Amino acid sequence: MIPVQFDYAAPTTLQEALGVLAEAGEDAKVIAGGQSLLPILRMRLNAPEKVVDLGRIEELRGITDEGSHLVIGAMTTYADVLASSAVRDHAALLVEAVKTVADPQIRHRGTVGGALVHADPAGDVGAPALALGAEFVITGPGGERTVPADEFFRDLFETAVGEGELLTRIRVPKHTGWGAHYEKFVRVAHQWSIVAVGATVRVDGGSIAEARVGLTNMGSTPLRATAVEQALVGRPATEEAVREACAAAAEGTDPPSDLNGSADYRRHLATVLTRRAVLAAAGA
Amino acid sequence: MTRINVRVDGVTYTDEVEPRTLLVHYLREQLGKTGTVVGCDTSNCGACTVHLDGRSVKSCNVLALQADGHEVTTIEGLATDGRLHPMQQAFHECHALQCGYCTPGMIMQAIDVLNENPKPSEQEIREGLEGNLCRCTGYHNIVKAVQQVAGTGEGERA
Ligand SMILES: Cc1cc2nc3c(=O)[nH]c(=O)nc-3n(C[C@H](O)[C@H](O)[C@H](O)COP(=O)(O)OP(=O)(O)OC[C@H]3O[C@@H](n4cnc5c(N)ncnc54)[C@H](O)[C@@H]3O)c2cc1C
Ligand code: FES
Numbered sequence A: 001m002i003p004v005q006f007d008y009a010a011p012t013t014l015q016e017a018l019g020v021l022a023e024a025g026e027d028a029k030v031i032a033g034g035q036s037l038l039p040i041l042r043m044r045l046n047a048p049e050k051v052v053d054l055g056r057i058e059e060l061r062g063i064t065d066e067g068s069h070l071v072i073g074a075m076t077t078y079a080d081v082l083a084s085s086a087v088r089d090h091a092a093l094l095v096e097a098v099k100t101v102a103d104p105q106i107r108h109r110g111t112v113g114g115a116l117v118h119a120d121p122a123g124d125v126g127a128p129a130l131a132l133g134a135e136f137v138i139t140g141p142g143g144e145r146t147v148p149a150d151e152f153f154r155d156l157f158e159t160a161v162g163e164g165e166l167l168t169r170i171r172v173p174k175h176t177g178w179g180a181h182y183e184k185f186v187r188v189a190h191q192w193s194i195v196a197v198g199a200t201v202r203v204d205g206g207s208i209a210e211a212r213v214g215l216t217n218m219g220s221t222p223l224r225a226t227a228v229e230q231a232l233v234g235r236p237a238t239e240e241a242v243r244e245a246c247a248a249a250a251e252g253t254d255p256p257s258d259l260n261g262s263a264d265y266r267r268h269l270a271t272v273l274t275r276r277a278v279l280a281a282a283g284a
Numbered sequence B: 001m002t003r004i005n006v007r008v009d010g011v012t013y014t015d016e017v018e019p020r021t022l023l024v025h026y027l028r029e030q031l032g033k034t035g036t037v038v039g040c041d042t043s044n045c046g047a048c049t050v051h052l053d054g055r056s057v058k059s060c061n062v063l064a065l066q067a068d069g070h071e072v073t074t075i076e077g078l079a080t081d082g083r084l085h086p087m088q089q090a091f092h093e094c095h096a097l098q099c100g101y102c103t104p105g106m107i108m109q110a111i112d113v114l115n116e117n118p119k120p121s122e123q124e125i126r127e128g129l130e131g132n133l134c135r136c137t138g139y140h141n142i143v144k145a146v147q148q149v150a151g152t153g154e155g156e157r158a
């Protein structure tokens, strides 16, 4: 199928894009990589009157080092993230998660910003961004505001980005030297996460000094397993010690039941995958 | 209608398109390049894979307008002077196709895999072709063809 007719605008600056969005109001839809939006338009689940392409706005793309943070432009593609040594060195969890997204063709087009604003609960970048404590910079007609990760994801496909606003970049605190692993559970190749767990840990003298754990598809938004994070601190990076700390991984989650598994099954998966992710991140 | 300028298989085109036109439909219906095919409605199958500025994309999931000012290579642009591209030749020699429907996309993606990583392991080849579905071959001979081009097939390892 093909989308319903729409008008198209391809602004070249952020200011211009905000102007086009303000004028078009609720009839406009932004397109980034299009890897989620185009399937939606083709299936006619949405029919905006105007599509505003961010693809020609250079200032929205790229990765910069700001000392304590990495700043990732919203239009930075998955492929850009995978090619970045800065992200590998300072936010390895993001790389581990992005590697598992879709396929190479989609990773060449899909953007970090598009994925985060789309906010599919089975999407693979939300939980790592949350676990790393990323900050989300949102720009609208009234200027810029910064939203912490735990306030960004609101509900299924819903974020803090309002009408007429754009996510312009995320600021990721550096986790230099932390081990990282993203454990994604799927039944067949090229599938969305049934459940996935992202873990990044700092190991000091054989024991876990700090840990961050994010859960994918365990509720309507990405979730952070703070009880597990706390329980891991000070433990040796051994199977037994980590297993015990990860038993609480599903606490406070509200996973869906669907064809791929019941909520109970997902809760079980969460504990197993958390243990695997933490052990792999700790290099154990 | 909106005007676009695109370079496709080495030729520059200036055309009017409806904004909703998908790149694959522009290639097939406006340029007559029917070598690139559509195999699904969900962007899962990869049959429509082409290169946009040298990187593989699913042309059913890109607007023609997003290719404005850019360069596209399709399966039809691979052969030079009537000689098949080495990947096309390897698919032919390794019997890497049966019905052939997945082949244009499979070849375009296989070339991208080697552009990224000239000496991939078998596992890396399989993962690189993750977004391309084949209902006929069981993938075995497709992997063999890619290994042949990479020079990493059986008996070819030094
Ligand atoms: C076959 C297939 C398999 C996939 N598998 C996976 C998978 O395994 N894991 C996974 O995580 N994802 C998967 N995806 C989705 C993919 O990751 C999408 O690329 C991503 O979710 C959206 O990024 P995009 O840049 O393409 O955004 P688009 O599709 O262009 O936009 C998505 C939404 O975000 C809005 N938007 C985009 N950018 C901004 C911005 N800067 N500010 C405000 N609003 C914005 C758009 O209006 C739209 O509503 C898959 C997609 C396909 C087609
Ligand atoms: S036709 Fe494009 S992925 Fe199937």
Ligand code: FES
Binding pocket: B096, B097, B098, B099, B100, B101, B102, B103, B133, B134, B135, B136, B137
């Ligand atoms: S040869 Fe028939 S689909 Fe691949």
